[in-house]
Amino acid sequence: MTKQTILNNAHRELGARMVDFGGWDMPVNYGSQIDEHHEVRNAVGMFDVSHMTVVDVSGQQAKPFLQYLLANDVAKLERQGKALYSCMLNEDAGIIDDLIVYFLDDENYRLVVNASTRDKDLAWIEQQAESFEVSIDERANLAMIAVQGPKARQKVCPILPERLGMSAAEIKPFSACWFGEWFVGRTGYTGEDGFEIMLPEDKALGFWRQLLEVGVKPCGLGARDTLRLEAGMNLYGQDMDETKNPLESGLAWTISWSPAERDFIGKAALETIKQQTNNDKFVGLLLEDKGVLRGHQQVVLEDGSVGEITSGGYSPTMERSIALARVPATIGEQCKIDIRGKLKNASVVKPCFVRQGAVQIKL
């Protein structure tokens, strides 16, 4: 039995094409996925992301616990509401999940983890929490709506509960504010400005309808995937998993090595891996020939060694095919991709293709 978010009927009424996404019955698109993609890049769109898992960590030792649990360091979060992206590693430095942690106060943090990894994440977090004075509370009763695009703030702020709307208009990128059970983070997964809004389930349908009324276009998980790919953001389960470490997943920047005295799960393994010289690299690819790059296609380097595309697809903004790939470090500026037995030309680029509506690489 697939799980449904509180907005399931609303999606069906809008004519969404529904798919099973990690055990959840979710909208993949409401019409043209490409139109939805452009709407977010050029104006504003919204996504039901209520399937994502919200976990509150509280208690006297909340901070030292998270400093041990996560590869990035929550001590960087000094201002109330500030957010941090981090990996949660196992002892071998394999990535259990990637997540966002919000700093509420010294004894309260909020994590947002992936839906598909919910069970193992909660089990891991609870196991690690046994030796700390913390409590772990999953907030399954919260819905979550992401409103993304250059016009997101101007559409959202006026229709939030009054005091929250004023605070939301003030917050900086990668920060959050809240009022009662409503929580607004200026975060997202599209490479555009916008908000991720957590709210009580019984308020979600009304808020969704208000957003529709002010002209925010509903967008499905299909557009969410092409937007995040253009933004060069990794997708858990495709671009990384427990068999991959952050250094070979383009996520070295999320590991906090200082202060040196901080221990975190996976640190010892990472230190060993860091000393090795043959670690794979994580790169972006731009297809020069016609075709579409897809996950699991083989990347053939000039020296004959091979790598693999982890996520690929069509970029509506660039009207070209792009991909993220894990490849041997010997890769140069060009490579070949095996598409159904034919070798196609691709150039190797930084894995950030589009940000804030602008193409970041040379076409």
Add this chain to the structure above:
Amino acid sequence: MSNTPDDRKYAESHEWAFLDNDGTIRVGITDHAQQALGDLVFVELPEVGQSVGKGDECSVVESVKAASDIYSPVSGEIIAVNDSLEDSPEAVNEAPYDDGWLFVIQPVDASELDELMDADAYQQSIDEE
């Protein structure tokens, strides 16, 4: 709702086959198929002159979501392909039964068409999905 014109035959794998007055067979994908695939972004067509058997993979359509093989509904020789799809694959979404056709076959035996479904049978098969 998808549209299924009754002037042509349909394969289980969601291709349509239209018998032209000159005895050639034009092939494309159904409205139901294009809706399920989503926005098309690339079409890999067969070569003109290529021989194909009934049920052979002879073309690939790629949407924003995935690549999908196209199977020849009859045996014969490819005598024309819709080159305009190279620059505008979205024609398959916009007009799957007209401008979005894929290729034309000179059939070895046009009676192979009889093995395909008519519009009613095809509509019924997709309603049951």
